[in-house]
Amino acid sequence: MKRVVITGAGTINALGHSVPETFAAMREGICGIGPLDMRDVDRLSIRIGAQVRGFDGDARFDRQQRTLYDRFTQFALTAAQEAVAQSGLEFDGDLAGRSGVVLGTAGGGVGTWDDNYRAVYEERRNRVHPFTVPRLMNNAAAAHLSMAWNLQGPSFTVSTACASSNHAMAQAFALVRSGMAPAMLTGGSEAMLCFGGVKAWEGLRVMSHDACRPFSRDRSGMVQGEGAGIFVFEEYEHARARGADIHCEVAGFAMTSDASDIVMPSRDGAVRAMRGALADAGIALEAVGYINAHGTGTAANDRSECAAVREVFGDHAENLMISSTKSMHGHLIGGTGAVELLACIMALRDGVIAPTIGYREPDPECALDVVPNMARETQVDVALSNAFAFGGMNAVVALRAI
Structure with a gap:
C-alpha cells in the first residue's frame, strides 16, 4: 500500500478567498456569519448565513464559462486553481492519464435549480436554457476540474449530505493508496445559500436565528455556509522525488452507517467510524491530539x-x-468536511488549533476541551476530521504530521 500526502490546498469560503486568508481568520477566531444578502430574504425566517462575499464570478470567468458554471462549480474551480498551483504538479502524459477527481457535494447546482423553478413556475416560462442540466448536475464541478487540468483517470462525485467531502476524500485516498492513481484532486463544494436552499433547511427547524455556538449550553442551532475546499492528494514517493512541499500525511479513514434514523445521529455509528479510522491508519488513540468535530451547534449532534x-x-x-470551525465558516453541508480539513492541516503543520467561537456556557454533556473562543498554539502529531451526515452516514479521516 502506498503512502498518501497532501501537496496542495485551495479554498474559498466565508472566512477567505484563499488558504492563507482562511488560516489567518481561524487564528483570529473571526466569524464569517452575517446577514444574508439575497433575493426575497424578507420571505425567510432564517436571515443569517456564512456567505462568500466579494466573489466576482463575472470577472473570473468569461461569458461562455458562466453559461456552464453554477456557483458551486465556480467555487470548486477557484479553489482548485490555488491547490494545483501550490502543488507544482503539471498534469500531462501518464500522470494526466492516471490522475483524476473525486468531489463531494450534497446539492450540486442548487442556484440553477432555484432560478429555473422561478422561471417555470413563477414567471410561467415554457423554456429553460439548454445548458440547465449540465449546470445543475452534481458531477458538474468534478467534470469541469477534470477538463481544466486534463485529468483523464477516475473522476466522479459523492453525495452523502454533510459527509460528502469526507467520503470523497476517502475515495481519493483509497485510489492513491492502492496505486491506481498517482495523484487526485479531491474535496468538496457547495452553494446552497439561495432562497430555495435556505427555505428547505428552515423546514427542519434546526437553524439558528443569531449564531452558531457548538458545544455551548445556550446553542440555538446550525448556520448554513457556502464555499469549497480542494486538495491535491499525492503518492508520497512521487511527491518526495520531485521535492514537493508536503502539508501532512493522510493516514487512514473509515466509513460507517448508523442504519437507524434519517436525521438523528447515533453515538455508536460515530464510535465505529473513529475507531475504524485509527485502526486503518495504525494509530494508537493516545497519539491523537486534535479532532475537528462535526459540531453543528445542535444539541443532538x-x-x-x-x-x-x-x-x-x-x-x-x-x-x-476538539473544536468546531462551523462556528466561524458555517455549515457548508456537502463541502463542509473539505474546509474543515484545513483546520487539521493548520494544526499539524503550523501548530495552531482553530477555536470554537461563540462559546458562552459549559454544557455538562459536552465537558471536553473545545478550545473555546481563542486559537491555541501547540504541536500535535495526529488529527481526526469527523463528518456525520443525515441518513446516518459517517466518514472520519485520520491525518498525521510529516
Whole structure:
C-alpha cells in the first residue's frame, strides 16, 4: 500500500478567498456569519448565513464559462486553481492519464435549480436554457476540474449530505493508496445559500436565528455556509522525488452507517467510524491530539459526538482538543468536511488549533476541551476530521504530521 500526502490546498469560503486568508481568520477566531444578502430574504425566517462575499464570478470567468458554471462549480474551480498551483504538479502524459477527481457535494447546482423553478413556475416560462442540466448536475464541478487540468483517470462525485467531502476524500485516498492513481484532486463544494436552499433547511427547524455556538449550553442551532475546499492528494514517493512541499500525511479513514434514523445521529455509528479510522491508519488513540468535530451547534449532534469521543478515547479524552470551525465558516453541508480539513492541516503543520467561537456556557454533556473562543498554539502529531451526515452516514479521516 502506498503512502498518501497532501501537496496542495485551495479554498474559498466565508472566512477567505484563499488558504492563507482562511488560516489567518481561524487564528483570529473571526466569524464569517452575517446577514444574508439575497433575493426575497424578507420571505425567510432564517436571515443569517456564512456567505462568500466579494466573489466576482463575472470577472473570473468569461461569458461562455458562466453559461456552464453554477456557483458551486465556480467555487470548486477557484479553489482548485490555488491547490494545483501550490502543488507544482503539471498534469500531462501518464500522470494526466492516471490522475483524476473525486468531489463531494450534497446539492450540486442548487442556484440553477432555484432560478429555473422561478422561471417555470413563477414567471410561467415554457423554456429553460439548454445548458440547465449540465449546470445543475452534481458531477458538474468534478467534470469541469477534470477538463481544466486534463485529468483523464477516475473522476466522479459523492453525495452523502454533510459527509460528502469526507467520503470523497476517502475515495481519493483509497485510489492513491492502492496505486491506481498517482495523484487526485479531491474535496468538496457547495452553494446552497439561495432562497430555495435556505427555505428547505428552515423546514427542519434546526437553524439558528443569531449564531452558531457548538458545544455551548445556550446553542440555538446550525448556520448554513457556502464555499469549497480542494486538495491535491499525492503518492508520497512521487511527491518526495520531485521535492514537493508536503502539508501532512493522510493516514487512514473509515466509513460507517448508523442504519437507524434519517436525521438523528447515533453515538455508536460515530464510535465505529473513529475507531475504524485509527485502526486503518495504525494509530494508537493516545497519539491523537486534535479532532475537528462535526459540531453543528445542535444539541443532538454536539452531545452524541462528545459522548462518542469519550467512549472511543476513554481517559485520553481529557487530553484531547476538539473544536468546531462551523462556528466561524458555517455549515457548508456537502463541502463542509473539505474546509474543515484545513483546520487539521493548520494544526499539524503550523501548530495552531482553530477555536470554537461563540462559546458562552459549559454544557455538562459536552465537558471536553473545545478550545473555546481563542486559537491555541501547540504541536500535535495526529488529527481526526469527523463528518456525520443525515441518513446516518459517517466518514472520519485520520491525518498525521510529516
